[in-house]
Amino acid sequence: MSAAENLGDLFNAKRVRRLIKLMKEHDLSEIDLKQADQRVRIRRGGEFVASSGALSAPAARSAAAEPSVREPVADSRMLLIKSPMVGTFYRASGPDSAVFVKVGDRIGPEKTVCIIEAMKVFNEIPAGVSGQVVAVLVENGAPVEFGQPLIKVDPEA
Amino acid sequence: MFKRILIANRGEIALRIIRACRELGVETVAIFSEADRGAPYLELADQAICVGSARAADSYLRIDRVISAAEIGNVQAIHPGYGFLSENAHFAEVCRSCDIGFIGPTPETMERVGDKNSARALAREAGVPTVPGSNGLVANEQEAVTIAREIGFPVLLKATAGGGGKGMRVAANDLSLASAWQQASAEAQAAFGNAGIYIERYIERPRHVEIQILGDQHGTIVHLWERDCSTQRRHQKLIEESPSPRLPPEIRRKMCEAAVRLAKTAGYYSAGTVEFIVDQQDNFYFIEVNARIQVEHPVSEMVTGIDLVKAQIRIAAGEKLGFKQQDIVPRGHAIECRINAEDPASNFRPCPGRIDRIISPGGYGVRFDSHATTGYTVPPHYDSLVGKLIVHQPTRQEAIQTMIRALRELRIEGIKTTVPLHLEVLANTAFHEAQMDTTFVERMLAG
Numbered sequence: 086m087s088a089a090e091n092l093g094d095l096f097n098a099k100r101v102r103r104l105i106k107l108m109k110e111h112d113l114s115e116i117d118l119k120q121a122d123q124r125v126r127i128r129r130g131g132e133f134v135a136s137s138g139a140l141s142a143p144a145a146r147s148a149a150a151e152p153s154v155r156e157p158v159a160d161s162r163m164l165l166i167k168s169p170m171v172g173t174f175y176r177a178s179g180p181d182s183a184v185f186v187k188v189g190d191r192i193g194p195e196k197t198v199c200i201i202e203a204m205k206v207f208n209e210i211p212a213g214v215s216g217q218v219v220a221v222l223v224e225n226g227a228p229v230e231f232g233q234p235l236i237k238v239d240p241e242a
Numbered sequence: 243m244f245k246r247i248l249i250a251n252r253g254e255i256a257l258r259i260i261r262a263c264r265e266l267g268v269e270t271v272a273i274f275s276e277a278d279r280g281a282p283y284l285e286l287a288d289q290a291i292c293v294g295s296a297r298a299a300d301s302y303l304r305i306d307r308v309i310s311a312a313e314i315g316n317v318q319a320i321h322p323g324y325g326f327l328s329e330n331a332h333f334a335e336v337c338r339s340c341d342i343g344f345i346g347p348t349p350e351t352m353e354r355v356g357d358k359n360s361a362r363a364l365a366r367e368a369g370v371p372t373v374p375g376s377n378g379l380v381a382n383e384q385e386a387v388t389i390a391r392e393i394g395f396p397v398l399l400k401a402t403a404g405g406g407g408k409g410m411r412v413a414a415n416d417l418s419l420a421s422a423w424q425q426a427s428a429e430a431q432a433a434f435g436n437a438g439i440y441i442e443r444y445i446e447r448p449r450h451v452e453i454q455i456l457g458d459q460h461g462t463i464v465h466l467w468e469r470d471c472s473t474q475r476r477h478q479k480l481i482e483e484s485p486s487p488r489l490p491p492e493i494r495r496k497m498c499e500a501a502v503r504l505a506k507t508a509g510y511y512s513a514g515t516v517e518f519i520v521d522q523q524d525n526f527y528f529i530e531v532n533a534r535i536q537v538e539h540p541v542s543e544m545v546t547g548i549d550l551v552k553a554q555i556r557i558a559a560g561e562k563l564g565f566k567q568q569d570i571v572p573r574g575h576a577i578e579c580r581i582n583a584e585d586p587a588s589n590f591r592p593c594p595g596r597i598d599r600i601i602s603p604g605g606y607g608v609r610f611d612s613h614a615t616t617g618y619t620v621p622p623h624y625d626s627l628v629g630k631l632i633v634h635q636p637t638r639q640e641a642i643q644t645m646i647r648a649l650r651e652l653r654i655e656g657i658k659t660t661v662p663l664h665l666e667v668l669a670n671t672a673f674h675e676a677q678m679d680t681t682f683v684e685r686m687l688a689g
């Protein structure tokens with residue numbers, strides 16, 4: 086943004102969208118902007134909680150790791166694989182390894198879908214369900230909380 | 243000073259800690275269980291992380307998840323509040339080994355004062371009077387009888403790992419001692435996984451008077467005078483106040499000095515409370531140490547003007563206390579009523595549920611510490627504390643009048659609360675004349 090374009094209205098939707106786009110372009114995981122008593126903080130991936138501000142702005146939706154797909158009409162049949170712990174989400178067992186699952190993969194309940202690292206222990210998380218991976222909801226390396234949806238699966242595909 | 247702190251607790255104390263942090267310019271990470279999801283106080287934290295499902299054992303007590311939350315939340319320290327993990331020395335040890343500050347005393351100190359039996363030994367070492375009793379755990383029933391005869395009946399059997407009045411039985415003579423022994427051990431085993439029992443002389447109509455202490459990591463320990471918590475029901479505190487009415491100044495002074503001496507002997511720092519029992523002849527005896535911030539800490543804050551939670555955070559960050567004992571001058575009289583979601587008319591049945599409307603009282607000398615808001619649902623999984631109403635006035639009589647006024651102004655609709663009970667106590671002559679002891683409420687209720 087140009088210097089002349091001061092932060093002005095921090096919660097202008099156009100501006101927020103632009104910030105998210107900039108974050109993707111530059112692969113930023115988090116930005117935190119403050120002006121007077123207004124503040125916005127945007128983090129990619131993971132659960133976001135609204136920060137303090139003079140205006141009660143809607144929380145910026147966490148940018149999905151996969152391109153956002155138009156939700157299918159039959160979304161109610163989709164299953165969510167949720168995090169059973171608090172930790173950091175990894176899509177592969179190492180930085181040079183292939184991801185465990187990607188969109189389109191068919192999986193069974195025993196299939197390891199991700200690793201969640203908690204207190205230096207790497208936990209392999211099994212799918213627990215069968216079906217086709219429709220979306221990966223969390224960015225690689227992002228923090229996750231208990232119960233957070235990680236992967237969306239279509240059981241009928 | 244820390245940049246970010248995780249609050250390993252919920253409800254009103256979590257809110258209390260968040261407020262202190264905001265004033266200190268410290269960022270906050272709150273944790274919550276699925277039963278607390280959406281609670282309005284969570285929005286006041288900079289970040290909130292879900293750590294499990296409703297049951298405390300699956301969430302607030304999960305050390306692994308709390309530590310994970312601290313790691314992903316990037317905090318430098320954890321404030322444990324009261325209850326939950328606040329007196330868990332193992333948790334404090336885990337924090338230390340993960341290089342996360344624990345806002346409280348060291349694990350070693352917590353162990354030393356946390357076990358009731360070892361705390362009694364500590365008191366004896368510090369020259370602090372203890373209730374005549376067994377020197378350690380009692381091995382069996384026969385030994386119990388011998389000891390009881392030595393110290394004199396009636397006796398109180400207490401679980402060493404106990405709390406909240408569990409694992410306690412009174413025995414008036416040899417005959418009732420046998421069954422008291424069986425019951426106390428069984429209850430202790432079931433509630434705490436530790437059947438260890440010790441014996442004390444049972445003090446009739448005792449007053450419960452506790453001393454607030456505060457120490458920094460540089461060796462300074464002070465007291466913030468006393469709180470009288472005699473107004474209890476089934477060993478649960480209902481009303482607390484400071485100063486303790488009818489406590490002779492000399493006894494007060496000795497108790498405060500004893501508390502500081504004990505804390506020094508234990509190498510204590512951070513906030514803590516030394517509990518005493520005072521008998522009808524004004525003899526005082528050490529009972530236990532609560533190595534944490536307590537529910538009723540606001541009473542001492544009002545009377546001394548010291549913010550105890552901020553002090554804890556500063557102390558944990560390595561700061562010096564900044565004041566000396568002679569700077570702590572108590573002023574006026576403070577009273578606190580614990581407002582619980584319980585129905586006094588139905589034997590104090592817990593009343594979780596949705597608060598359709600809440601109106602907080604205000605005015606000069608009134609403080610209401612509560613996480614509840616209109617539309618908030620009190621979950622059934624945790625304690626029933628909805629809020630603490632505290633008043634501070636120049637005299638006890640004025641404080642009582644203000645409390646009555648504030649209780650009447652307070653409106654909590656949709657659930658039953660203990661407000662009617664508080665009003666009944668505050669109208670009672672024995673309370674006005676400060677003739678309370680720990681049996682007072684139950685005697686009043688029995689009519």
